[in-house]
Amino acid sequence: MGTALSFDVLKRWIEKGELPRTQYIRVFINVIVTMLFFFxxxxxxxxxxxxxKSPEEVSMLSSLTSLEGTAVIKGVEIIGFxxxxxxxxxxxxxxKRHLHALQIIVFPILTISALIASPSISLHPFNPVTFNASLWILSIIGFLISRDLPSATSCKRTRKGVI
Structure with missing residues (x-):
């Protein structure tokens, strides 16, 4: 896999003039951003x-929907799943570019929903406004760097007879 990636990097260096170092940096950043969003x-x-089953999560979902009691707790669990x-x-x-594009749309919606459900939440430390804004910007950066990344899968491989 590493050899195939190296050959794709070499190909892009020859064909597009993109230095191997910048290609590997973009691949590394893409992996780090992917791990962050996974986490x-x-x-x-x-x-x-x-x-x-955070009371704030339950309260926000209850404010945005007509769910109450155990139904709202079940709704929070479903969202968690x-x-x-x-x-x-x-x-x-x-x-990954598709996922970044989706998040570029979703994070503002999640932020607005949280503010509608509980306007005072914006006053809390580590609140959804600053957190989602950070993730939104990181999604934009990820979207931009994930265009035309070198990949082991883009290297053509053929197998000849095995001895």
């Missing part, structure tokens, strides 16, 4: 929604 979605789905699934998508889905 963020996994953590926010698992800890506050499924393990803790969906966030965990989305974390897995970050690991296994190859076209």
């Amino acid at each position: 963020v979605w996994l953590y926010h789905g698992l800890v506050p929604k499924i393990i803790v 969906l966030e965990i699934v989305f974390a897995g998508v970050w690991v296994f889905y190859r076209k």
Whole structure:
């Protein structure tokens, strides 16, 4: 896999003049951003929604919907499960650019929803406004750097007879 990636980097250096160092830096940044988004979605789905069943999460969902009692708690758990699934998508889905584009749309919607559900939440430390704005900007950066990344899968390989 590393050899195939190196050959794709070499090909891009020859054909496009893009230095290998900048290509590897973009690949490395893409991997780090992917791991970060995996962690963020996994953590926010698992800890506050499924393990803790945070009263703030329950209250916000209740404010945005007509759910009450155990139904709203179940709704928070379902959202948590969906966030965990989305974390897995970050690991296994190859076209990260699509995921960044989706998040560029979703993070402002999530921020506005949180503010509608609980306007005072914007006054808390580490609030959804600053957190989601940071993730939104990181999604834009990820979207921009993920264009035309070198990849081991883009290297043509053929197998000849095995001895």
